[in-house]
Amino acid sequence: MSEVIINAENVVKDYSLSQGVFRKKEILRAVDGVSLKVLRGEVLALVGESGCGKTTLAKIILGLLPQTSGFVQLNGQLLNQIPRLKLAKMVQPVFQDPYSSLNPRKTIGSIITLPLTVQGDRNPQTWENRVRKTMDLVGLHQRMFHQYPNQLSGGQRQRVAIARALINRPAVVICDEPTSALDVSVQSQILNLLNELRKELNLTYIIISHNLAVVEHMASRVAVMYFGKMVEEAETSTLFSQPKHSYTQKLLNSILTPDPRQGIPDKLKTA
Amino acid sequence: MSDQVLNVEKLYVDIPVSEGILHAVDGISLHVNRGETLCIVGESGCGKSLTSLAIMDLLPKKAVRKVNSLELCGESILECTEQEMSDIRGNRMGMIFQEPMTSLNPSFTVENQMVETLSRHRGVTGQEASNLAVQMLERVGIEPATQRLRQYPHQLSGGLRQRVMIAMTLLCNPELIIADEPTTALDVTIQAQILRLLRELQSDFKMGLMLITHDMGVVASVADRVAVMYAGQVVEEGPVLEIFDNPTHPYTRGLMRCIPIPGKIDRTKPLGTIPGMVPSLVGEFSRCRFDGRWESGASGSSVKTTSLAPLQGKNRSFSVDESPKHFVHFCCDDCLHKSGHQIGEDLAQ
Numbered sequence: 042m043s044e045v046i047i048n049a050e051n052v053v054k055d056y057s058l059s060q061g062v063f064r065k066k067e068i069l070r071a072v073d074g075v076s077l078k079v080l081r082g083e084v085l086a087l088v089g090e091s092g093c094g095k096t097t098l099a100k101i102i103l104g105l106l107p108q109t110s111g112f113v114q115l116n117g118q119l120l121n122q123i124p125r126l127k128l129a130k131m132v133q134p135v136f137q138d139p140y141s142s143l144n145p146r147k148t149i150g151s152i153i154t155l156p157l158t159v160q161g162d163r164n165p166q167t168w169e170n171r172v173r174k175t176m177d178l179v180g181l182h183q184r185m186f187h188q189y190p191n192q193l194s195g196g197q198r199q200r201v202a203i204a205r206a207l208i209n210r211p212a213v214v215i216c217d218e219p220t221s222a223l224d225v226s227v228q229s230q231i232l233n234l235l236n237e238l239r240k241e242l243n244l245t246y247i248i249i250s251h252n253l254a255v256v257e258h259m260a261s262r263v264a265v266m267y268f269g270k271m272v273e274e275a276e277t278s279t280l281f282s283q284p285k286h287s288y289t290q291k292l293l294n295s296i297l298t299p300d301p302r303q304g305i306p307d308k309l310k311t312a
Numbered sequence: 313m314s315d316q317v318l319n320v321e322k323l324y325v326d327i328p329v330s331e332g333i334l335h336a337v338d339g340i341s342l343h344v345n346r347g348e349t350l351c352i353v354g355e356s357g358c359g360k361s362l363t364s365l366a367i368m369d370l371l372p373k374k375a376v377r378k379v380n381s382l383e384l385c386g387e388s389i390l391e392c393t394e395q396e397m398s399d400i401r402g403n404r405m406g407m408i409f410q411e412p413m414t415s416l417n418p419s420f421t422v423e424n425q426m427v428e429t430l431s432r433h434r435g436v437t438g439q440e441a442s443n444l445a446v447q448m449l450e451r452v453g454i455e456p457a458t459q460r461l462r463q464y465p466h467q468l469s470g471g472l473r474q475r476v477m478i479a480m481t482l483l484c485n486p487e488l489i490i491a492d493e494p495t496t497a498l499d500v501t502i503q504a505q506i507l508r509l510l511r512e513l514q515s516d517f518k519m520g521l522m523l524i525t526h527d528m529g530v531v532a533s534v535a536d537r538v539a540v541m542y543a544g545q546v547v548e549e550g551p552v553l554e555i556f557d558n559p560t561h562p563y564t565r566g567l568m569r570c571i572p573i574p575g576k577i578d579r580t581k582p583l584g585t586i587p588g589m590v591p592s593l594v595g596e597f598s599r600c601r602f603d604g605r606w607e608s609g610a611s612g613s614s615v616k617t618t619s620l621a622p623l624q625g626k627n628r629s630f631s632v633d634e635s636p637k638h639f640v641h642f643c644c645d646d647c648l649h650k651s652g653h654q655i656g657e658d659l660a661q
Contacts, residue, residue, distance in 0.1 A: 299529050303533070
């Protein structure tokens with residue numbers, strides 16, 4: 042039942058920063074020896090402050106960046122041995138900003154069809170039907186098939202991004218801040234949609250977010266990153282009730298509860 | 313001296329677009345008391361930011377502002393010339409924007425920018441101005457302030473930049489600060505620090521703070537009063553406790569359903585949503601602004617209703633449960649009846 046779908050061991054990613062033409066290059070270690078297992082059907086949340094390496098790790102798992110050392114396995118197979126097209130069929134991203142992740146000059150229909158074209162799907166006559174079915178699945182109206190992204194609201198655009206990710210029926214979807222560019226009323230619609238789709242299509246999610254309320258609502262397991270390292274990993278309820286690492290405590294302590302009686306959380310008294 | 317730092321009555325902002333006229337802000341009235349935090353919440357496009365720009369008279373050129381009265385500390389600033397307005401902005405009215413990177417000038421040091429504010433508004437220059445700047449940076453928790461003063465904005469982190477913005481705004485000891493999403497671009501841990509700082513400074517300096525946000529967590533933590541905006545209008549306003557405990561307008565109720573509350577999350581149930589979309593604000597309204605956005609299955613019996621007392625001289629505006637400060641405004645009779653609240657007898661006349 043609990044089969045490991047993604048297994049990352051000791052992943053390191055270095056960026057070299059140019060300090061000037063004649064100066065020595067400096068190394069920035071964005072991801073520093075992260076090991077991670079993701080089980081099929083679970084929702085793993087990656088949390089941490091900006092610049093802690095969450096997105097870099099996600100890009101490595103998506104095969105968009107090569108790691109400096111360590112390895113990532115998908116379904117037991119090494120990531121760099123899987124051909125790009127096949128990898129893209131198994132792992133798909135949904136990005137933060139639906140305003141910049143959709144090509145403004147393509148219609149919604151062609152945006153969602155593109156992954157089928159790229160994969161060289163053999164039955165072009167079924168494409169439109171499948172796209173329309175996926176649009177139904179994510180709650181997009183059929184008349185939007187011929188519309189352009191600028192005619193859609195933020196929430197609808199994010200639905201298009203989700204439809205595009207799902208058209209090839211991937212096993213893993215990596216959502217990088219899927220709702221932080223959206224309004225609260227739309228955020229809840231998208232979160233509900235992601236949850237329904239996960240049950241319906243037996244998806245595995247990696248959700249990157251710094252909204253801890255969203256994480257608590259969505260995730261079954263949470264991994265906390267801090268300066269490129271994985272500092273804590275636990276079941277959601279355990280992590281929220283008994284945070285161990287001091288950074289996790291600080292993070293949980295800064296949640297703003299939508300309850301006017303609680304006020305701004307106090308500074309954490311650390312020894 | 314008046315206790316109201318800011319008083320706006322019947323503010324309209326119209327923007328001509330190719331399809332007609334966009335009524336971005338549609339007759340809103342607001343006030344901020346001395347030492348009080350008013351939070352304005354609403355979805356994107358509901359006119360929150362344009363309201364603040366209209367108050368500062370910083371609207372884009374093609375936008376048209378109409379307002380019945382606009383008072384800063386009891387004085388009307390409606391007839392001010394551009395010269396007089398720029399004496400007020402940054403001096404008596406400060407503004408903090410969402411993106412500290414884009415609101416600081418990247419080619420000048422923090423010192424240049426802070427001293428400029430002082431010499432423009434207070435005529436303080438040279439060493440004296442630098443000293444004041446250092447004091448203010450220390451006040452907002454920047455250490456070591458003398459070193460930071462010589463740095464350029466790109467050498468500072470997001471949280472530090474926002475602190476510099478706040479320090480700059482406070483230099484001239486303004487009566488009112490308008491903060492437009494001051495923490496949206498920051499990390500959660502930094503967000504709490506900045507909000508705590510704003511709150512502290514506000515009570516020290518006895519300023520009025522108008523905070524624009526869409527994060528209910530921020531609202532609950534810092535607000536004294538809340539104004540909920542929807543489609544260019546204020547639909548509900550009142551003390552923060554009353555808004556959270558007894559949301560009365562269907563839109564406010566919808567917003568409250570949408571937010572996952574940490575610690576009270578039932579993961580087996582989907583989150584509440586507001587169905588439908590924000591209506592287009594172009595042209596005149598023929599239907600109710602809230603049409604198609606009612607909670608599905610919300611019938612009269614399942615919804616909690618409260619008693620409303622009509623406000624004198626205002627159509628479809630009511631005070632809630634006889635509270636002197638909690639008001640709700642409906643856009644039309646249709647949504648008023650649909651909400652199922654009991655209305656005091658005065659309406660019949």
